[in-house]
Amino acid sequence: MTFFDFYPILLREMLLFRRKLLRIGYLFSAMVVPIVYLITFGFGLGRAVQMDGTDYLSFLIPGLIAISSMTNSYTWVASALNLNRLYFKSFQILVQAPISPSAIMVGEVSAGMVKGLFSAGLIIVVGLFSAEYFSITPLLIATLLINCFLFASVGVVTGMITKTHEDTATYNNFFILPMAFFSGTFFPIDKIPEIFRPFIWVLPLTHTNIVMRQTSLDTLGVISLFVLISYALVFFFAGRQLIKNYSE
Secondary structure, eight states: OOHHHHHHHHHHHHHHHHHHHTSHHHHHHHHHHHHHHIIIIIIHHGGGSEETTEEHHHHHHHHHHHHHHHHHHHHHHHHHHHHHHHTSOHHHHHHHSSOOHHHHHHHHHHHHHHHHHHHHHHHHHHHHHHOTTOOOOHHHHHHHHHHHHHHHHHHHHHHHHOSSHHHHHHHIIIIIHHHHHHSSSSSOGGGSOGGGHHHHHHSHHHHHHHHHTOSSOOHHHHHHHHHHHHHHHHHHHHHHHHHHTOOO
């Protein structure tokens, strides 16, 4: 696979994405959920509450970056792939083209990453102006990229296995939405009842939140980073295999 194999796929998605950027409604839709959380929890509690040795707003911003990048990387890929496969039938044309499954996978995931990074970038800008102790670190950027890659890959897997467009929303409600609330986004994991912690530690977003809030990796951070990369590789190759075996 060469760059020019997946570039047409990425270019197509970026042209569609550019058209959406011209719509004011898209910008608001990309930010509405994290901004609601920011106003409700961040500005509501603000600097009056201390969390993990810092003010709550500075604690919250990395979590909002994590869920925003997760939601947008996943949703746009899963929904678009599902529609292209089941309704527009354009995915079938893509599969029949002289393009390898790896190239299709890389193109779709790269497009999802761009959309996730865009929404996360909006939150980062807000955080830099509103949170006193929030700052951009190389570790945060690296984790953000891995997180976008991971959930864009999950989006491909979901888009390939769903039978109807409603199924995409079902996966979102049962997996993506719970992760947003129970993965350490709004409060530390040690505040969760112990009986639920084994389940929480399985969720990939939990490990994203852990690494994003560290300025330098400790032992837990190294383990969480390894878990994230492992999840990313597993879902990437699972998506590639689904594309390779596609015969609908």
